[in-house]
Amino acid sequence: DADVTQTPRNRITKTGKRIMLECSQTKGHDRMYWYRQDPGLGLRLIYYSFDVKDINKGEISDGYSVSRQAQAKFSLSLESAIPNQTALYFCATSDSRGRYQETQYFGPGTRLLVL
């Protein structure tokens, strides 16, 4: 969905490096989320933010941090990357004012490989 963009789309890094994944949205939604997807484990929530001043941990936040720079931007950082953080990462948004506020809209994903 072009309304939610993620950069980079692919990234290879080495163990111990700090990297940042970025997400931007033009949907005007107030809520943003970061997930990782692993084969056999489905989508797991890392962090979520309901507005610029609200940041919450998800079920697997260890080793990650986030920054909500603006309503439209939500970044995910891996402070010191490790191989088991190799995964597909998705950003998603939702609108708390919408009729179907539980519905989330996903970006195209970032494929991360940690060597």
Next chain:
Amino acid sequence: QKEVEQDPGPLSVPEGAIVSLNCTYSNSAFQYFMWYRQYSRKGPELLMYTYSSGNKEDGRFTAQVDKSSKYISLFIRDSQPSDSATYLCAMVVQGAQKLVFGQGTRLTINP
């Protein structure tokens, strides 16, 4: 036990077949149910949204919810090769902070 269980497949059927995808859940507080479709190398996209027991139809797709059995299904009629994708169920408690996803079922429709 996971809150949401979904058979990961893979599931392979011939073109034109009726496909049935299912999820079971343990939390009786779930009130809203969704099906997402994810094509290879793409993000999940919302396919169906339901919030009550019964059936909801949209073209070739029917979403069914049975809250008494804690069971939801997605039926695809006249399946097409373009339906080949991973299908994820998702559900949420009203007012809760996050969706709970199933593992996803990988579906292939063979021409």
